[in-house]
Amino acid sequence: MNSPLDSTVLFQIGPVPITQAIVTTWAIMAILVIGAFLLTRRLDLRPTRRQAALELMVATLDTQITETTGAAPAPYRGFIGTLFVFILVANWSSLVPGIDPPTAKLETDAALAVLVFLSVIWFGIRAGGVGGWLKTFAAPNPVMIPLNILQSLTRVFSMFVRLFGNVMSGVFVIGIVASLAGLLVPIPLMALDLLTGLVQAYIFAVLAMVFITSAVEDGARTQPTIDLAPSPTKKDS
Amino acid sequence: MTLDWWGLGLQAINVLILVWLLSRVFWRPIAGAITRRQDAAQAMLEEGKTAQAKADAALAEVVETRAGIAKERDAILAEAKAAADKATKAELKEAQSKADAMIAAARTAIDRDRNTARKENATRAAELSVEIAARLLGRFNTPAVQATFLAQLVEAIAGMSASDRTALIASADDIEIITATNPEDAERANIEQAVKDALDGTPSVRLVTDPSLIAGLELRSGHFVLHNSWRADLENVLKEVENAG
Structure with a gap:
């Protein structure tokens, strides 16, 4: 049995090694995109059961975003929803024989964490400007700047380590048990792995939303109110 | 790792x-x-x-x-x-x-x-x-009544104007003497004679019986009638009564 910490390089494109996790990610992307395209081909005002199920999913996600952030869900729906769906499908891909989930590899989880880190910056700057976003590090007072910077790094680090540890450990345990007693015995552990995969996807998405919301709210709170109406005083002067 | x-x-x-x-x-x-x-x-x-x-x-x-x-x-x-x-x-x-x-x-x-x-x-x-x-x-058509009517007839003829009496006598028609009953021959002759005397001439007279007179004598010619009977009297009375009503 190979170590789950090692990545299997399938082929090389120039200097870039293409690992099994990357190929699996591509397959998951293809399945998700093609499936989404097929599912959303005929959307109508009178929904079918399929459309109603899809709308229920989106409405549930919107509700979660709204309840978590209190903000309109539209700007965050694509990023948070895709994170959740991708991590969920990636976690559950361990059920396919011979497939290791991409989220059981450090690179994938680290990439997701980096994206969350960058999205926090992006949404923070978009909400409050660069100044507003930078001021979030000085909240509640400038003494907290080093700690806030450290926290912004460590919380993302903890996200990807948590996801990696849970998924990798599941795969590791199932691999060990399967090597010892391959018939029927791993099934309960695989069921548990399904639950773990769902919970981890949910936690990752909710934490990402919370971090983004924190940056957006702090940035918006520090941003001065801008009056878009023309000022007669300026015109007169 | x-x-x-x-x-x-x-x-x-x-x-x-x-x-x-x-x-x-x-x-x-x-x-x-x-x-x-x-x-x-x-x-x-x-x-x-x-x-x-x-x-x-x-x-x-x-x-x-x-x-x-x-x-x-x-x-x-x-x-x-x-x-x-x-x-x-x-x-x-x-x-x-x-x-x-x-x-x-x-x-x-x-x-x-x-x-x-x-x-x-x-x-x-x-x-x-x-x-x-x-x-x-x-x-009451008795001979006495008849005689009375004859006397009244004669009196009426006598009361006529001379010209009327002359015209009556000169008329070509026969003068009829109407009686209610058919008289005896003697009485008939008496009546005819009395009328002729009253007319003061010899006209042609003929005696005719008409029971509707009831009693009396009347003188008739083609253009002349002299009423002298109860019938005529009753008719007069009836006319007067009708006119009075």
Whole structure:
């Protein structure tokens, strides 16, 4: 049995090694995109059961975003929803024989964490400007700047380590048990792995939303109110 | 354990591409469908509110119109009642007038009929009286009465003007002496002689019997009649009674 910490390089494109996790990610992307395209081909005002199920999913996600952030869900729906769906499908891909989930590899989880880190910056700057976003590090007072910077790094680090540890450990345990007693015995552990995969996807998405919301709210709170109406005083002067 | 930075970057790009693709083909279309349905529902609600408002307005208008119709109906009914009362009074008045006229006409007709009946009754009574008198007088047609009538005839002839008596004598026709009963020969001769003497000539006379005279003697020619009988007297009485009625 190979170590789950090692990545299997399938082929090389120039200097870039293409690992099994990357190929699996591509397959998951293809399945998700093609499936989404097929599912959303005929959307109508009178929904079918399929459309109603899809709308229920989106409405549930919107509700979660709204309840978590209190903000309109539209700007965050694509990023948070895709994170959740991708991590969920990636976690559950361990059920396919011979497939290791991409989220059981450090690179994938680290990439997701980096994206969350960058999205926090992006949404923070978009909400409050660069100044507003930078001021979030000085909240509640400038003494907290080093700690806030450290926290912004460590919380993302903890996200990807948590996801990696849970998924990798599941795969590791199932691999060990399967090597010892391959018939029927791993099934309960695989069921548990399904639950773990769902919970981890949910936690990752909710934490990402919370971090983004924190940056957006702090940035918006520090941003001065801008009056878009023309000022007669300026015109007169 | 080492970290594959190429793999990290490639996976980050993969997830970014996935975010972009799913936003295009999944999240936006479904959110758009939800939004469209919400807009359609909102539009239907607005349309429903508008229709409700229109229906309320129409209902209010109908209620107002109905009230107006009821008011107009009451006015028409009152007007019709007044017209009917007026027409009834006019009809009653006209009927009363007609009834009065009919009563007056009936009274007039009754009076007329009564008068006519009374006259008829009087006429009938007179005729009956005359008939009764004629029958009674018929019993008293005695020779003395006959002689009296002869004397009266002679007196009447004597009372005639001379010219009338001459014209009577000169008439070519026979002079008839009408008697009620057929007299005896002696009496017949007596009568003829008395008449001839009264006429003071020798005219041609002929004695004729007519029981309708009851009693008396009359003198007749083609253009002359000298009444001298109870029949003539009764006829005169009857005429006088009728004229008196």
